[in-house]
Amino acid sequence: MDTTEFGPSQLGTRAHWDHVYEREARFTAQGFSRFGEDSVEKMVDWTLENVPAASGPQILEIGSGNGTLLFALRDAGYAASHLTGLDYSSDAVKLARLIAPTRNGEEIAFHVCDFLRDSPPFTTGRPDASGSWDLLLDKGTYDAIALGEKDELGRSPQAAYPAQASRLLKEGGYFLITSCNFTEEELKASFIRPETNFEFHSRVKHPSISFGGKTGNVYTTVAFKKIS
Template sequence: MSDSELEPSRLGTKAHWDSVYEQEVANFEDTGDEGEIWFGEDSVEKMVDWALENISPASDLSILEVGSGNGTLLFALAEAGYNVSCLAGIDYSADAVKLAQMIASTRGGEKITFSQCDFLADLPAPPLAKTESVGSWDLLLDKGTYDAIALGEKDAEGRSPATPYPERAARLLKDGGFFLITSCNFTEEELKAAFATPLTGLKYHSRVKHPSISFGGKSGSVYATIAFQKSV
């Protein structure tokens, strides 16, 4: 369904995620539990595999995860050989950032940059950037954040808070840069309609296959993982 058709949910509020990560910080401090992996380990592996197939870790690429949570995806990229000094994660929850930083200290990922940032309001700068943050990123990653934003309260005109997201993502990418997103609320076609537009300059690049399920005589995947590339 489109973002305008989604009903607002607590999952779309900062208060919810602040509460979640406050508890996960406490759990990590008590037991070392790193917290929930959003969409599971398989989604992380598939996104890392896509990156390895399309963007060589040999280059010092600037990679940003939007809504990085506990940092699992970025840690997996570091383990796959990507330069930790070029990896960054942002989250609007301070405790999510705190959790990721604590986990990083146990995984040798201290050089990964985790910072508190509202993606729709702030301009995150690449760790090694010598230029402005606009048009500075080689790869943007999203694993469920667009979904969560789309569950926020609509404005007075009925527009979803996720409406400006696609143009925002495109604005941060370098020409030729990639945007890789995994979603459970939107189908492949819906993601294409939202992101591959004349305003963004993004074009569909590829998709990642997920296991298919059948229900009521119809088949489909629980998740959609789609890559877009910004026009040169």
């Protein structure tokens, strides 16, 4: 059995995420971190260490939801004008824009965009989004995409993701992903392919749990680097 394939679930639909963010906007209008604050902190710490704010990096979050990770990067010193979020849920984008003023993050750009189908937003001054970004971030989006319906040829929806991520990155750029569905080995198998030019760069340590005599991580965070 291919452990990198899941059956379709509600979590793989845009309608589900619209509903989630529409409710979140009605009940909190603040935004909280899926997977907990700890996962945000660890992704921010990795970024500070490997893609310093002083280098003026262009950073794109794929599936930015309520914007929590991008707001945390801004708080850590990254220029808001270099931070961009995209999400295919218009309610997510509405919520992130609603929260932004309360989080001092007005200038972060949030776009409605289906990462697999639409042309993602560009960085300023570039004619095309290809090769634009120094860092791509994903926290839970690849997981959600993997829960979508297969196409008429039986291809899993996440199959197109690695090449699209690579296309958007500059050479030498990084892709940092946190997943609660895939192990490090599964992520490596999906992302390190001839068409992506990704190599493994590093991993972030998370607390582990033991169950039924086995030990594993609650979630996995891995960084890939795009090589020439």
